[in-house]
Amino acid sequence: MGKNKLLDSFGRNLYYLRISVTDRCQFSCLYCKGKTSNFLPESELLTFEEILRLSRIMKNMGTRKIRITGGEPLVRQEVDKLLKEIHALGLNTSLTTNGFALKGMIPKIKSVLNSVNISLDAMTPETFETISGMPKIFHKIVVDSIIAAKESGIPVKINTVVVEENKEEIMALVDFAKNLSIPIRFIEYMKVKQGANHGVSMDSVRKIITDLKGLTKISGKFGDGPARYFKTNDGVIVGFISYSSPHFCDTCNRLRLTPDGKMRLCLLLGGELDLKYMLRNGLSDEKIENKISEFVKLKPFSHGKKEILERKMNSIGG
Secondary structure: OOOOOOEOOOOOEOOEEEEEOOOOOOOOOOOOOOOOOOOOOHHHOOOHHHHHHHHHHHHHOOOOEEEEEOOOHHHOOOHHHHHHHHHHOOOEEEEEEOOOOHHHHHHHHOOOOOEEEEEOOOOOHHHHHHHHOOOOOHHHHHHHHHHHHHHHOOOEEEEEEEEOOOHHHHHHHHHHHHHHOOOEEEEEOOEEOOOOOOEOOHHHHHHHHHHHHOEEEOOOOOOOOOOEEEEEOOOOEEEEEOOOOOOOHHHOOEEEEOOOOEEEOOOOOOOEEEHHHHHOOOOOHHHHHHHHHHHHOOOOOOOOOOOEEOOOHHHOOO
């Protein structure tokens, strides 16, 4: 029943699928899984064969871009082979990573990646340690991975979640992006249910940068994500993602697939379609397509004022 477009009830074209391949990560970032997590057993994760089958189904329904996420996707063995097979389907293939294991992986994946987003939440090792929960010596490994990815020719963006702990390093992060001539995106912290509130508003982040470097909005479309992009007076491309002011909902193009095979319509709002159950219980591709088509009609126009995640970020896929 192939389609050119997968449309929700508001006519939005859902051509961008984010697939989380694991809920595991080397880091314990305070805004993601925190100090403790009960990880899924391997048997509960989608196999690569199942992910590829769903990728083919989604391409048939109009998906053009797949981003592999986690947890940290590079902790899953042979994820480079999965990236190559998704790319071979003719899909725009991207990766989001904490950067820790990226540098050694670059020779294997640089030819099949259309882009990579790398998390960097601090420019000082001490702040990095506070946020990531990992030894500060890891900071240099992440920075070196960003530089190596840039030098390899892969289009790179930096992702920074802004919290009270790193708000004094915003300008240092902008200057780092300037030195490498790569975009940086500042992301609003999303509170997890029963978690501490470390949040800093995007308005205050934007004001800090505007006061010191100036910001001019970039007109037209820049990337496939929810960020609003600006350029500083000295040429740094800066994006802002603000969940408390969901300006991007009216043009949302995304679906999410959790590590345990649940399709989600919205990062914040609940409601999931258990695709793993369908895959493991003999449903045909056509029947799965029909279920997905029905499910996406339930996608809400906006998450409204909801700001608290019911599940930890690593169990959803950011």
